[in-house]
Amino acid sequence: MRALIQRVSAAKVDINDQTVSEIGPGVLILICAMQGDTEAEADKLAAKIAKLRIFKDDEGRMNRSLLDTGGSALIVSQFTLAADTSRGNRPGFSTAASPADGERLYEYFTSQVAAQGITTANGRFGADMAVSLTNDGPVTIWMDTA
Incomplete structure (x- = not known):
């Protein structure tokens, strides 16, 4: 799985101009199976x-976790993290899981x-989502299980 983690002071997801999810301090996780x-x-x-x-301790050092801070996680499926841009100008997404597997693993x-x-x-x-965030730091980290 591939994830892009962003430390946020707030984040939300809107669908059709309606907010469907939002969090305060924590992380926005864009995830791709x-x-x-x-x-x-x-x-x-x-x-x-x-x-x-990735969260600051009392001395201002990144030394605390989500578990330590009680922060929340807004988790958004994003198959475009699987983009292959090695050829041409149009990214390929053939390394992403199938939609059925992607949804199952996202929910899991x-x-x-x-x-x-x-x-x-x-x-x-x-869904076609509008994701808004206030990146704290900014702190953005790429993770890949492969």
């Missing part, structure tokens, strides 16, 4: 993100983040 991914990759990534020390990943004790909010798989 890749071909061949299983629940094992989702488990590994959820546990890693929950413990990722979200449940595993919640199982870590983190409050979660979601986008809507396959």
Whole structure:
């Protein structure tokens, strides 16, 4: 699985000009299931993100995790993270999981983040979403289980 994690002071998802999910301080996780991914990759990534020390401690150092801060996670499926831009000008997405597998693994990943004790909010798989965020830092981290 592939994820782009952004530390945020707030984030939200709108669909058809209606807010469907929003969080305060925490992380926005853009997530993509890749071909061949299983629940094992989702488990590994959820546990890693929950413990990722990207929040400031009392001395201003990135030394605290979502679990330490009580922050939330807004999780948005984004197959375009699988983009292959090595040829031509149009990205290819053939390395992304099929829509059925992608949705199943997205839902499973979200449940595993919640199982870590983190409050979660979601986008809507396959929807045309407007994602807004206030990136805190900015802190943006790329993670790949492969």
